[in-house]
Structures are given as C-alpha cells and as structure tokens.
Amino acid sequence: MESIEISPIAAYALLAMMLYGIGEMLWLTLISRQVSFRHDFWQPLRNAIAVTPLSSLIPLFGTGFMALAGHSLAPISLEHSWYMWIIGLLIYEFWYWVQHFLAHKVRLLWCLHSPHHAPDNISMVVGYNHHLLEVPYMAFFLGFMPAVCGVPVEIIIAINVIDAFWGSLLHISPRVVSKRYGPLEHFLQTPSYHRVHHAKNPMYMDTNYNSMTLFWDWAMGTLQPLRDEEPVQYGITRDVDVESWRDVQLGEMALLWRDIQQAPGLGNKLRYMLMPPGWSHTGNHNMASTQKQALTAQ
Numbered sequence: 001m002e003s004i005e006i007s008p009i010a011a012y013a014l015l016a017m018m019l020y021g022i023g024e025m026l027w028l029t030l031i032s033r034q035v036s037f038r039h040d041f042w043q044p045l046r047n048a049i050a051v052t053p054l055s056s057l058i059p060l061f062g063t064g065f066m067a068l069a070g071h072s073l074a075p076i077s078l079e080h081s082w083y084m085w086i087i088g089l090l091i092y093e094f095w096y097w098v099q100h101f102l103a104h105k106v107r108l109l110w111c112l113h114s115p116h117h118a119p120d121n122i123s124m125v126v127g128y129n130h131h132l133l134e135v136p137y138m139a140f141f142l143g144f145m146p147a148v149c150g151v152p153v154e155i156i157i158a159i160n161v162i163d164a165f166w167g168s169l170l171h172i173s174p175r176v177v178s179k180r181y182g183p184l185e186h187f188l189q190t191p192s193y194h195r196v197h198h199a200k201n202p203m204y205m206d207t208n209y210n211s212m213t214l215f216w217d218w219a220m221g222t223l224q225p226l227r228d229e230e231p232v233q234y235g236i237t238r239d240v241d242v243e244s245w246r247d248v249q250l251g252e253m254a255l256l257w258r259d260i261q262q263a264p265g266l267g268n269k270l271r272y273m274l275m276p277p278g279w280s281h282t283g284n285h286n287m288a289s290t291q292k293q294a295l296t297a298q
C-alpha cells in the first residue's frame, strides 16, 4: 500500500523534530540558561519519552489503517486530481477542528488532552507531551472520517505527515523564534497562533484549534490572533503541579471522578463527563465561555 510506505518518512521527519526539540531544550537550559531544566523541560520531556512510541509512530500507522477502514465504508470515492488535494485538505482540517474542539469542550476528552496544555511554558518538547489514550481517537478523526468522506487514503496520509511535522514546529520556543511570521499569518497557523491556543487567558482560551490553515477557525469563529497588549500566560486554569507526571497525566481524571461521585442523579453524572470543563450541576459554572462572558461584561 502506498499509504503505508509514506509512514517511515513521517517517522524520520518526527525523529528530526524530536532531535531538534532536545537540542532546543539543551540550548535553553544548559547553554543560554534561560529556563529551568526540571520545571520547563523535564516534565514534558518525560511525558514525551513515555508517549512518543505511541504518539509518533503508531498513530501514523493507525491513521493509515483507520483511513483504509474508512475508505472501505465510504459511500463515495473521489477521483485523484490536483484540486483533490485542496478538497482533501479542507475535509481533513474540518475533522481536525472537530476533534480538537471536542477535546476542549467535552470534559472526558479534556482529561486526555489537558496534559498537552498543562506546562506553563512552551517549547518543542511540549509538542510531544500528550496523554497515552489521546492517540487512538485522533486516528479515528484524522484517518477514518476523511476517508469516509471520500478523500483518497494516500492524500490523507500525506496531509497527516505534513500536519505532524508542522504541528510540531508550532511549539518552537518564543525564546528561539519570537517573531510574527509576516504574510504567513494571513492563512497559516503559525507558532504565534498556537501560543495563543496554549494560553489560559480567558480571551485566548478555546481558540485556534487547527494546526495548519486558518480556514476552519475563521469559519467557526474560533480564530484568535496574538494581541501585543495581552501576553500569553501558558497552562491550564486549575492549579496543576507541572513537575508531577501523575498530576499532569491523571489530575483531571481524578477531579472528574470526584465530581461524578458527588453529583446527584445519573443525568448529572453523565453531564459532568460530556459538558465542558468547569460545568457544575449547581449552576455555578466556571467554563471558558463563562469566563469570556465575564470578561466581556467588564
């Protein structure tokens, strides 16, 4: 299968990104001494080391196999052509937006996505800092769903490779490259957009879900450029111990379990799993949307 033959290229590209990330880390900690090795890098690096075999290799194969599965069930199969790449990119990016939106808006999925957002700094190693269980559902959205929509498997895999490569680059440290990216900022997700995505400032929360183009964030109203007067505060709103692997990986799960246990009735227990983080059965919500409303009211 052509699609599977592309995967080693992706693996090498991601390995190069990993090596760059480690080089960036060594530069910032040991040579220029701009950040703390233990606080800023060891935790995401430790997660990356634990999760990378799954998150960098298996999902690429997984996305390929998921795409093949979706292709076999697709009611339509679109023909190869130059414009199929544009249509394929739009469809892939739509499903990327959907899965990332759900990861922020459904608390059960946020439990899997929050480790990526937990660090209170950003660097390339944060790009590899994921939850073990986040891997399989991404392959479903990025492989299976575009294929069901008729996008050829080879195009899905090629876009997925570019996405993995560009998605890693988005996490480059602002201490290495702090600038805006000129005309690219009109149509591409750049590190400055993704720094906004990693912010806990109410104005910035739950924005810039895509990792390549700006189209679906623009279309869905979730596009938020970096504002010079609003510096990014990295991290998540709960008080997380970023040096604790257990708190980063399992802390949100523990809090969700506590809320489920305390919630009255089956309906409220289910809502805690399915509603956005910060939803409360008491009506005293602290969701991103309520924080944005409070900001607007001010």
Ligand SMILES: [Zn+2]
Pocket (backbone or CB within 6 Å): 100, 103, 104, 113, 117, 197
């Ligand atoms: Zn996110």
Ligand SMILES: [Zn+2]
Pocket (backbone or CB within 6 Å): 116, 126, 127, 171, 194, 198
């Ligand atoms: Zn990120």
